[in-house]
Structures are given as C-alpha cells and as structure tokens.
Amino acid sequence: VNWFPTRNKSRSLIVSELRLPAFYTSVHFTHSRFLHIYSLSAPVLPSASHYCKLHPPNTSTTYVPLPPPSSPSPLRLTTIPQLLSLSLPLHQFKIREPPIDRRPARRRRWCRPRPHGGAGDRRQRRRRRRRQRRRVRVPPLHGGGRRLGRVLLPAATGPGARRVEEEEVWTVDVVAELIGGEAERSHSPRADYPGRLRSGRPADLAARADSVAWILKVRELYGMLPVTAYLAVSYMDRFLSLHRLPGNGWAMQLLAVTCLSLAAKMEETLVPSILDLQAI
C-alpha cells in the first residue's frame, strides 16, 4: 500500500514537502485529541468544524491519493477487528471488589492464593477456568470450537502481499470479552454504520479497507498486540460512524495514524512516535 507520500523520506523532507507542517500536525492533533476523549469518556464528539474552518482541505497539497482499487473490495470478515467488527471497551469493565477474608490464616488455608503458585493457587485457577468456561458462550467462529485456535489474518491488500499469516492464539475468553463489551452502546459505532458503509460510495469502503490493512501491517511491523490493532480499528469505526471524511484520502490517512497511535498508547509498553508511524 503506497500509504503516505512521505515514505522513505527523511523527516525534514516531510515538513518541507508538505509545505504545511502546522496543518498536518494540527489536523492530526485534533483528531487524536478528540478521539482520546471520545474513547475514554462518554461519546464526546469532536467539532469537526474546529479544524475544518481553520484549514479547509486543500486538494492541491502533495498528498498522494490512494490508488483507486480495481474493484471495490467487500468488507472481508476475516480479520479479528472485522470479525468482531465493532468496538472494544476493554477498559470499561468494572471490577468487583474482592471480599476481605477475616478468618484466621489456618482456616482459609486452601482458598488463599499462595505467592508462588502453591496448591491453593492452582486450585483457584482451575476453578476460575471452570467458571469461565461455563459462562462463556462460544461465538460460532471457525467451526465453533472451544478455542479459536489460530485466526487467519490477511496480511495486507497490496499486490504481492502474503495472503494470510498466522496470528496469536486467541482464547474464547478474550473473544467473549471483546464481544461482551459491545453491549455498551456508547462505545460502539452507530447501528446503521455497516449498512451505510456498504451502501455509500465504494471509495469509502475501499479507503477503510486500506486503512485496516495499513493498521495490521504496522502492527506486524512493530510486533504490537492484536488488541492494539483491534482497538485502532474500533476507534476508526466509531469516528467514521459519526463523521464523513473527504474523499481524496488525506483525512483517512491521518485518521488511521491517529487511531493506531492512540491504541498503542492504550495498550503497548513501547509506543512508536507519530512521525515514525507517518513514515511507514
């Protein structure tokens, strides 16, 4: 995917070539700022006018538009983000308070976790697993197995890209947790989003698919967690379900960078700098 015009260029070139450094960073910034809030508190929405009025999209900049796809690719439901296609509010589960056991130590000997995984710890873990197994309803994915096993992801959509790659093993618990979060409406894209996307311009759909592919590519490049990619796509969908971006691709690119950078900040220990992300 020829994603950013700044590819293989040094950082100083990024600035000089675009000739609009402030525009670039500030649009990005507004996106990210909004998204932060949006993703963390109630559905906060950006005033899009905020950056629009300031900086109307300038079509004469040196952004290279995305190459037009030969045929509009349908939403492929093969990636984890798309499988679970909606949102991931992992961070909004409330945790129950643990009861404080006031019995003397010898009377709670077998239910207390030992610091180094003694018998009590093992037993507790086993019981927890059993409990989870009972609670989780396995989504009918991949033959409806108990474990998802290996989930296949398309690596990228560009020419010559590998068709599939193996992904980390995702247990049922993880997936159930992801799906469970979608009950929360404020953290999902609007209900009519998938329909609108499909019935809208094919370019939108393709741009989204390219963004998803780009996110997956970067995830692989930096060895990020799968959840990061998922979260990034979730942010993107949530934004797109409320906003319409201009068609020539510049905003979509910024959006993808923003979403990924945000998601990385949420989940990763090492976060690539935004400039590095833009250069990919």
Added chain:
Amino acid sequence: MDGEEAPPGALNLADYAPAGARTVDCFRRIRKIGEGTYGEVFEAMDIITGERAALKKIKLDDGKEGFPRQILREIKLLKKLDHENIIRLKEIVVSPGTAHGAGGSDDYMYRGDIYMVFEYMDHDLKKVLHHSTPSQVKYYMEQLLKGLHYCHVNNVLHRDIKGANLLISGGGKLLKLADFGLARPFTRDGSFTNHVITLWYRPPELLLGATNYAEAVDIWSVGCIFAEFLLRKPLFPGRTEQEQLSKIFELCGFPNEENWPGVSKLPLYKTIRPTTPTKRRLRDIFHNFDSHAVDLIDRMLILNPTERISAHDALCAAYFITKM
C-alpha cells in the same frame, strides 16, 4: 450529529455530537489548589448541581506526540477501579475551542484544553501526618490498605504512595488513594522501570535496581507512612539514593543471601558496603508504641520483598482486630 450528511469532499460540519463531553464552562472555578508535573489542579463547582469538584488541567506538551500517555494510562486505570477508598474520576471535560485562527495562518491552531474532573477532597494526608491520634491512625491505615488491596487484587501497582497522594475528606473520616499517574498494571514476570516512588518511601529492591517487582513495593511505602504516623517524622529521609539505602540498612540490617535470597543478583548490590551495625534494630526505635502496631510495621518493612506482608494479610493483622 444526526441527519445532515456533508456533501462528498467536505467534512461533516455539524458542530457538536449528541451527549458529548461537557465543556469546562459547566464549572465555576473557585481557586487553584496545586500544580503537578501534568498540570494545574483547581477547585471548582458544578454550576448545575452545585457539587464541588477538583479539575486537573492536562498539560499538552506542544502536540508532537499528541495526548500524553501517562494521562491516558491513568484515565484507563481510574475508569476500571471503583472502590470507596480510591479517588473517583467523574468525567472529562474540555474547554471549548473559541479562538479560531482568524488570520488563516497555518501555524496557528487553538487546541483547547482537557480537564479531568475528580471528586473534591478536603486536604491531603501530609497535613495530618504528624499530628494524628492513634485511633485516627488506625482508621487511616485500614482505609489505605483496603484501597491498596483492591488495587493489588486487580493487578494494579500504585507506585507513588506518599502523604501528598492520599486525600482526606469528610472531616477526616474518609481516605482515598489518588494520583495514579505512575500506576500501572503488572504481571508476574514483567520488567518495569525502577525510577518510581518518592525517594523517602522507595523500597530497597528498587534502590538496588530491580526491574521485576510486585505489590510489595507499595507495602513498603505504606510501612514508611505508618511509621511516620507514629514517629511524627519521616522514617528514612534520605537525600540521595545512596543515603537512602544506608538509612534503611541502618535500621533494617544489611541484606545478605540468608535474609534475602537472590539479593546478590540485583544490579546495584555490588556497589554497597555493609555499615557497622548489621543487626535489625527497627523495633528499638518503636519501643514505646502499641505492640500490635509495631508488629505490623515490622512485617511491612522486611527487606526481602517476597516475605513482606501482603495488603490482605495486613488487614487481618491483630492491629486492626483489637479495638482501641
């Protein structure tokens, strides 16, 4: 944002989203409370409900890397934690972007500000640390340990427990842990930075350069605060890391493979030399205090982090069961 679709090629210009974050105009500022690394803190009042709140203004560092991830991490943790002894993050508000770049210059951009809204607490523990009655001390310690126990069960390390980060309200009846700016979720085999926790409350394993640590680092800080309550002065007021270590060893004895297996593998162990008294004499300085309290402090300030008492066991200690 219902309805009106923008024409292709333009952004959707509808101004505000439904039920978006409120703006900071919903609050009336009363006074500035303090200033931290990540920005200023104000006392404010909700104009609609009249509720008092603390607004923490997030400093956005020149926008190169967007939103600071420390703040993001703090918000994420605080949204997860829900306990009476942990500060509650009520909402996040933004200041409206009023000034638009009228001149149309490209390098001007008004970014607005972001505020975290916390519940308002009267003061912090630092003010009462040196003059509290024994019953108050017990009350504060119990709440502190409850909050910490909750964090630890949920795999969160606070990593900056000190007087200024423990807030008190309700006429000294309620203590809450605050400032999760250094907190992080932990795993058993993670490797973290060891430059956390204020020096006076930093445990020996961090001072010796360990990068794989667990809940016990918080317990050490709690032990230091507990001791400070009784002594009415800081227990280990070191000015440098070296001095801090020697102060600790002076009281707690010198660590060796016997009382702390694995200590000699820590990166900085080689650089320290035993000072003259290597016996543990922590109890000597507390000889005229409640024996249960001294027992508990003694178990919180064990050099070996794996032997240090857990928050759960500390709550079950005799100190909290006996009535004063």
